[in-house]
Amino acid sequence: MLDNQYPWVKKTVDNEFENAVMTHFSFDQVTSRILASRFSTLSDIHDFLATDADDLIAPSRLAQIEQLKTRLDLAISRHEQIVIYGDYDADGMTSTAILYDLLKSLGAKTDYYVPNRFKDGYGPNPLVYQRLIDEGAQVIFAIDNGISGNQAVDLANSQGVDVLIADHHQIPDQLPNAKVIIHPDLSPDYPFKGLSAAGLAYKIASYLIGPEKAEKYLPLTTIGEIADVMPLLGENRAMIKKGIALLKSGSNPGLQSIMKKAALPIKHLSAQDIAFKIAPRLNSLGRMADASMGVELLTSQDPTMIAKLTKEVERCNQKRRTESNKVYEAAAKQVHMDRSDVIVAAGENWHEGVIGIVAGRLAQQFNRPALVFSIKDGVAKGSGRSCGDFDLYTLLEKGKSLYLSFGGHKQAAGLSLPAVDLPRLDHILNDTSFDFPKDKILLDADIDAKQVSLAAYQRLEKLAPFGQENPEPVFEFQHLHLQNIQILGADKKHFKLTVSDFQGEILFFNRPDLIGKLQIGEAIAIVGTLSVNEWRSHQTLQIIANDIRSEEAVPDRSVFARIYSYFSTRNVTYSPNDFYQKVFLELGFVKIVDGVVFVNPKARHAELSESDTYRKRAENGY
Secondary structure, three states, rough: OOOOOOOOOEEOOOOHHHHHHHHOOOOHHHHHHHHHHHOOOOHHHHHHHHHHOOOOHHHHHHHOOHHHHHHHHHHHHHOOEEEEEEEHHHHHHHHHHHHHEEEEHHHEEEEOOOOOOEEEEEOOOHHHHHHHHHHHOEEEEOOOOOOOHHHHHHHHHHHOOOOEEOOOOOOOOOOOOEEEEEHHOOOOOOOOOOOHHHHHHHHHHHHOHHHHHHHHHHHHHHHHHOOOOOOOOOHHHHHHHHHHHHHOOOOHHHHHHHHHHHHOHHHHHHHHHHHHHHHHHHHHHHHHHHOHHHHHHOOOOHHHOOOHHHHHHHHHHHHHHHHHHHHHHHHOOOOOOOOOOEEEEEEEEEOHHHHHHHHHHHHHHHHHOEEEHHHHHHEEEEEEEOOOOOOOHHHHHHHHHOOEEEEEEOOOOEEEEEEEHHHHHHHHHOOOOOOOOOOOOEEEEEHHHHHOOOHHHHHHHHHHHOEOEOOOOOOOEEEEEEEEEEEEEOOOEEEEEEEOOOOOEEEEOOOOOHOOOOOOOOOEEEEEEEEEEEEEEEEEEEEEEEEEEEOOOOOOHHHHHHHHHHHEEEEHHHHHHOOOHHHHHHHOOEEEEEEEEEEEEOOOOOHHOOHHHHHHHHHHOO
16 A cells, blocks of 8 residues: 655646647647647647757847947957866856857957856855966956956956856846846846856857857757746747757767766756756766866867866766665664654865765655755754745844855755854754645646557657647556566666556655565556667667555555564665555554664553554545
8 A cells, every 4th residue: 555655636627728739739638738738839839849959039139238249359360368167067167168168169368267166166266266367367257157256356356357157147236247148038038047047158159150050069058048947938948958859969079078978878868857857967078077177178179188188077976876875774774754844954174066966865765855065164064955836045144143154046056154053053944833835746637547659659759849838748556456566776766667567667766665665466556757778779768756645455464464573574765655654653663763663662552443554445445
């Protein structure tokens, strides 16, 4: 008996509009239903489907782009040293790589500097600016940062060095006194506001050398846009579609090397592959080492250098995984399982490069906002992630008198404070009780698993690429009978199901809490997305599962005995939505220690009916 971990919510669809979509575009019912739930007019759907990389918004509509060209032309004619000042994430690396290659192709005397996460911090660092100026920088071009760099810009101005900024982050109350600022939100005539830094860099390239020559930068643009979780609508969708096509055809040697090392199916490369395989690898350089290597990899044509840097990417990515798991395990032990509060976890010398990842994992696992701090030399440097639509930034403002630094937005934040003030911060944030919004899974449609085919999957692919604001369609598959379970991976955290009425496989990733609780022959419902696995030119349908629930009646005592025995022999991670764990906790049969379920050897005898959870399930009959 398994409860779904998240509520399953079906999207509402106007049936008349769905039929109109089906008739107008000659789509099947499932595709029509998805489009009808996401758009309100046929015109909107037409615009979504018709996006073309040859018909993008003119870059001339970006405010101050002509002033940017004028200043760069002057710098090139004077042989002035231009230093591109980037950022250490994937969007920062790709946008820096585009500008560096672009300016070199124009004959500019140029170099780049990517701040070190640990030594320099995010954004314009006045000390670094001064060092760059001392080393000969005459123009500093800040990309993916700079919009809040007032102090650094003033320092550069005082020494006759012009600062050019191309940024997409939140605009501050006071803009820096830069020579040029390119920003979508400062461009009233530019209708699309969802560009990442790599998208802006591509637009600048299109303006300076023309869209045909700039097309070679679309693979880098694609990586930056997806990595920075930008909306996959409008011209982003058009650029990314073209960028993925160019990646499939072998564009950019550095990216090709990363994809091969990651064993990605280049012929069937998707936005999801980029989001979950390529972007984390590039980001690992900034988290574990020096992101400058990423720019070098993305701009190099030397096979020996590319191979060397790709090897370093893999090393950093593996280190990121190891450090993330280590810090997560330590942080999870600090979570109060019996409370519904903001999680505050801290440890001496936890790796700063992974605390944001760990905060996100904690927030997802426990459905509560999480703050994770690394303490060093008496200072706690932290990263926070929210859950649902809870406004973490506003809550954190309650403790701003304690902070040495603070910034972020509704869903994520970064801050630092004296380590001795962490208990005080915990008290300030949790002085009231919370009812955090639960994550939910939005369902696009029900599908009869027997009717799923490769042809149906290919029809859905017309809506790709999928990502932010154009998510992969999520379906519910009902009345499946479990035939086989196969545990996957060296760490045994993944598994594969074979069921009746579906010719493919169902894959669960990172759900070890489910292993041991599934019964062969059990009737289940699955929600997930459709995928295709290709092996030796043979394609197999897959469901990448997001959640599962049993369709069986209430289990009898023998099933509870089997699950109890399973808890006795394994370290099972606590899951607040686990039906069996809830029943056993209410009866006192188990206890939770450091996030792990342990059998209570001193538990008193109790009937299952004494559990509220069991009784409610029995009364409802499912």
